[in-house]
Amino acid sequence: MELTKNITLGVYLPGSTSIHRLDPRTKILAAAILIILLLFVRTYEPYLLFSLFLFAVVLLSRIPVGYALCGLKPMLPVLAIMWVFQLFLFKTEDTAVLFSWWIFEATEAGLHMGNLISLRVLFLFTTTTLLTLTTSVVSLTDGLESLLKPLAKVGLPTQELVMTLVIALRFVLILAEELEKIVKAQMARGVAFDRGNFLQKTKKLFPVFLPLFIGAFKRAEELIVAMEARSYTGGRGRTKMKTLRFGRVDLYSTLATLAFSALLVFTILRSGPLY
């Protein structure tokens, strides 16, 4: 049970590469555009292009490739389940049946849909992870806050919402560590998490999550007191140490992202949906 080692979402890897130093707004907007485009990808070719782009970002930001990929490990079971569901349950006319089992039929269309949807989730995850790996929580906040400014005018408490998000992200690692501790403590007392059928295994998780949730609430309460002690009274009247600046590098990267997006749109339109 090495949970914390495989968690990359929400973790920031400090660095001083040009990707790290980009204005967070540039990165957030680029990630948003890419994620929206991903939802329209229905064939394999755009993914090839996409992976080239992401690979370039990984190289530029000097994130160890192995580290960037290990975050995907905990996702694999979910992906596998999704893939199987698509394989058997996706229905369309005139497609070859690969094999059938009881009332289920694995079709060729299902196989492709399974592949494509798994790829989509993988790429969504990788894109978001790359954003958080190269952007510290506070600059992420500042970026989001600045982008959401129009909504604050309508009365939405954007600063507070963003602060909540920041703290949630910071707690990902801490809670994972705590979960690991509880699981190990239970294992030491003889609970075998890897034995039994699905139902039995799920049942064993209850005594793990209860202390985790109670612990989380306690931590949250302590954090509130600590923030209050440091004069936090909500977003009003706060100033910032780091101010955002949209520089030349930001302009170039935005142009590059837009150019890539255009290329992506072009390939998406040209290839047309597979099914």
Place this chain on the structure above:
Amino acid sequence: MLQGLKWIGVILDKLIETIDLSYSYRSGEGEAVRALSRVNMAVYRGEILAITGRNGSGKSTLARHFNALLTPKEGRVLVDGLSTADKANTALIRRKVGMVFQNPDNQLVSSVVEEDVAFGPENLGLPREEIINRVDEALNTMKLETVRHENPHHLSSGQRQQIAIAGVLAMKPECIVLDEPTAHLDPRGRREVLQSALKLNREEGITVVLLTHFMNEVIYCDRMIVMDRGEVRAAGAPQEVFMQEELIREMGLDFPVATRIASALRSRGYPLPPSIMQAEELIEGICRLK
């Protein structure tokens, strides 16, 4: 006249004063639990004060009254002459008295060291240059410049607690209250945090209140207060308080290691002075024996 003299006294040397402070809270069963009863104590400007007592003695509850995290239900708490009961004073009081808690993980806000240190000054609404200056200064004092861009999660727990102290330091408080800052640390982290607390007091002139149950931390303080069941049971210089052996035992507290050794030697007929607390004093005392 007397009232006037007392008021001058507050301004001159008492930074924090509690007057007949009582506090009770409702337990899970709905019963009122008395956490503090008629506490009269003071923190003097420029001193380093230890507050000790076993778990549940009320020391944490008392400390939370020092910067208006809790406000008195009975009695009064004055910080630099300002009553904490008045909501209008809260912001100013929190600028004057900073607080560091037990678990560093539950008080750091950001995932970058320097950004966390900037959190307090940002809340104060200071101009950008001033924030940068203060962050630099605080990191410098706490010897954290080399890790300023790191994620606190990847540092040792001792360093994480130093970051928490730097975060309070950047708010330039007159007093820092450390609520068992070493309870979650390994021996090395404990030593480092204690040394920083002493340094803040001696070099930066900040009043320090240290809540602890490690007697080897108490011996470096100017004064100590012993709490038990919500009451102040003893106050004074550590040497004087540790001489009340009966009381210390009754409170469930330890003696400093050197004091224990000296007392054991004394009971075997070696005439060592009863005021020994630190290892150096013990060594000196033994050398003076012929």
